Amino acid sequence: MSDRSSRALLERLIGFETVSRESNLELIAFVQRYLADLGVECELFHNAERTKASLYATIGPRDKGGVVLSGHTDVVPVEGQAWTVDPFRLTEKNGRLYGRGSADMKGFLACVLAAVPRFAERKLNVPVHIAFSYDEEVGCLGVRPMLAELEKRAHKPRLCIIGEPTEMKPVLGHKGKLAMRCRVKGAACHSAYAPYGVNAIQYAARLINRLENIGEELAQPEHHDERFDPPYSTVQTGVVTGGRALNIVPAECEFDFEVRAVPGFEAQTVAERIESYAQAELLPKMRKVHADADIRFEPLNAYPGLATPPDSEAAQLLAVISELRDFGTVAFGTEGGLFTRAGIPTVVCGPGSMEQGHKPDEFVSVDQLGRCDAMLARLVEHIARA
Numbered sequence: 233m234s235d236r237s238s239r240a241l242l243e244r245l246i247g248f249e250t251v252s253r254e255s256n257l258e259l260i261a262f263v264q265r266y267l268a269d270l271g272v273e274c275e276l277f278h279n280a281e282r283t284k285a286s287l288y289a290t291i292g293p294r295d296k297g298g299v300v301l302s303g304h305t306d307v308v309p310v311e312g313q314a315w316t317v318d319p320f321r322l323t324e325k326n327g328r329l330y331g332r333g334s335a336d337m338k339g340f341l342a343c344v345l346a347a348v349p350r351f352a353e354r355k356l357n358v359p360v361h362i363a364f365s366y367d368e369e370v371g372c373l374g375v376r377p378m379l380a381e382l383e384k385r386a387h388k389p390r391l392c393i394i395g396e397p398t399e400m401k402p403v404l405g406h407k408g409k410l411a412m413r414c415r416v417k418g419a420a421c422h423s424a425y426a427p428y429g430v431n432a433i434q435y436a437a438r439l440i441n442r443l444e445n446i447g448e449e450l451a452q453p454e455h456h457d458e459r460f461d462p463p464y465s466t467v468q469t470g471v472v473t474g475g476r477a478l479n480i481v482p483a484e485c486e487f488d489f490e491v492r493a494v495p496g497f498e499a500q501t502v503a504e505r506i507e508s509y510a511q512a513e514l515l516p517k518m519r520k521v522h523a524d525a526d527i528r529f530e531p532l533n534a535y536p537g538l539a540t541p542p543d544s545e546a547a548q549l550l551a552v553i554s555e556l557r558d559f560g561t562v563a564f565g566t567e568g569g570l571f572t573r574a575g576i577p578t579v580v581c582g583p584g585s586m587e588q589g590h591k592p593d594e595f596v597s598v599d600q601l602g603r604c605d606a607m608l609a610r611l612v613e614h615i616a617r618a
Contacts, residue, residue, distance in 0.1 A: 236349060238601045239329065241266075242342035243322040246331035252306040252369045255283045259305050263287055263364060266345060270352050277378045284366040286378045291351045291360045292615075297390035298359030299549070299615065300576065301344045301608075302567065304368030304375075307333035313592035328595040335584030339596040340395025340604060343583065347608040358615040361389050368567055371411075371533025375567045379574040391546035392571045395582030397589060397596070398562060400603045402550045403580040405459060405561040408537030408569060410499035411490040413530045414439060414506075416474075419522035420483035429481030430518050430525045433474045436485040439527070440469050442509050443489055446502055457494040459561045465493045467502055488532065495539035503529065536569030538578060546577040553610040554581055562586070581607070 248259035264274050267289055276285040292298065310319045310332055317323040319332040329339075344362060351360050366374035382388045396403075416439070418432030447467035449455075456463040467489065474485030491499035510527040518525035540547055542559050551557045564586050568578040583600035 236346055238339075238342045238346040238605055239598070241345045242329060242331075242334065242339055242596075242601070245338040245342055246322045246333055247320060249320050250306050250333070251309050252367055253309075256305045256366045257283065257285060260285045260287050260364070263345065267348065267362075270348055272348065272352060277374075277381065279366070279374065284374060286365040286374045287362070288378055288382075289362040291348065291362075292356035293359050295387055296359055297387055298361050299611070300361040300363050300389045300392035300571070302363040302365070302392050302394045302571070303337050303341045303344070303396075303582070304365045304567070305338075305341065306366055306369050307336065307338070308369050308590050310592070315592045317593060319594075324598075327598045329598060329601070330593055330595045332594055334594050334596040335397045336586065336589035336594070337396055337582060337584070339397070339584050339601055340582040343601060343604040343608055344395070346605060347612065350609065350612050354612060354616045356615055357617075360611075360615065363392075365567065372535045372565075372567045372570055373533075375570055379570055382576070383574050388574075389576050391549065392568070392576045392578040393546075393550060394566050394568050394571070394578060394580045395604070396562070396564070396566050396580050397582050397584035397586050398560075398580055399585050400554065400581060400583060400600060400607065402547070402554045402556050402559050403562050404538070404540040404542060404547055404559045405495060406538045406563070406565055406568065406580070407460060407465070407492045407494055408499055408535060409490060409492055409565050410503060410534045411488065411532040412503055413486060413488050413532055415486045415528045415530070416484070417524070417526040417528075418481070418483045418485070418518065419525060421481045423479045423481055426481050428521070430483075430522045431481050432485035433482045435514055435518060435527070436472070436474065436487055438514060439506060439510060440472070440487060440489075443467050443469060443502070443506060446505060450497075455497070457496070460494055461563060463494075465491060465497050465499070467491050493537060495537040499534070535565055535567070536573055538566065538568040538572060538580070540572065540577055540579055544577055546579045549614070550579045550581055552614060553607050555610075
């Protein structure tokens with residue numbers, strides 16, 4: 233393409249309807265062709281069905297670690313949202329660029345691609361790596377096979393910058409997440425004989441109440457980490473289904489709950505506590521009435537938190553290229569904890585605000601794209617001198 237500006241590239245990227253339930257291969261093919269035209273080779277990491285892929289590319293020497301610029305290609309759905317513009321066609325109004333994924337996070341992907349010609353024309357002493365993943369929005373799934381491969385390499389990246397929308401503010405931390413589903417199997421009977429059945433909804437309610445109690449414990453001051461808002465780990469139940477009719481004791485109920493854990497707290501601890509309560513307190517009572525009653529827990533998704541030290545190489549590089557040293561945290565999650573767990577220290581900084589992410593008429597401002605372009609230009613100059 234002749235126009236390689238971040239705005240033009242964002243327009244192309246938004247045109248690909250990469251909602252997580254759909255394939256992202258058309259977008260990946262576009263990026264692959266774009267990079268090939270600039271002499272940059274790519275690797276693809278497909279899912280098992282080969283309907284999606286993550287992309288990894290290196291610019292510069294391959295015998296050094298280098299800096300990863302990372303982002304996800306998938307976006308959340310638009311159904312049920314009152315958009316006033318076409319969500320999959322870039323619309324510019326009053327200095328804002330509207331479209332699904334403009335903030336979260338195709339704006340950053342566009343800026344990275346726009347910077348590639350500058351990276352490619354310089355003789356870099358330190359390589360720049362590009363890592364674009366799939367299915368971040370449904371549990372950070374696509375980045376995991378790619379990281380598993382990078383961990384094996386003799387020269388894996390030294391650090392990573394993830395461009396989630398932070399209004400171009402440098403971020404070093406976020407909470408981790410554990411999402412689980414609980415299925416309660418009771419025993420049905422006519423409601424007139426309720427004591428002879430096992431009411432799955434009522435037992436699920438006891439479990440939900442216990443989760444609320446655990447959440448209240450975690451909110452106590454001794455568990456606070458003031459870098460975060462709220463400053464403690466949280467537990468919440470988000471979905472409950474069960475029951476068929478009011479005059480039938482319900483035999484099934486299921487609910488989904490999540491834990492958002494500050495760094496240093498293991499979210500799995502909550503899962504272990506609720507499972508122990510189910511096994512020790514509830515199941516014996518249920519099985520006295522009906523031997524087949526059961527409670528089962530199923531993990532849905534999880535990712536670790538992020539807590540990069542301010543004096544780390546990654547944080548100090550971000551301070552230089554962002555020209556800001558006031559490090560912060562964000563409430564939402566990223567793939568950063570997974571990169572760090574793979575031995576690649578990670579920071580977060582990107583254009584736009586998550587206040588617009590996942591909402592109708594999502595946008596990123598032209599100014600924010602320009603600031604990201606400038607940050608990546610400073611990165612080029614920094615690593616060219618390294």
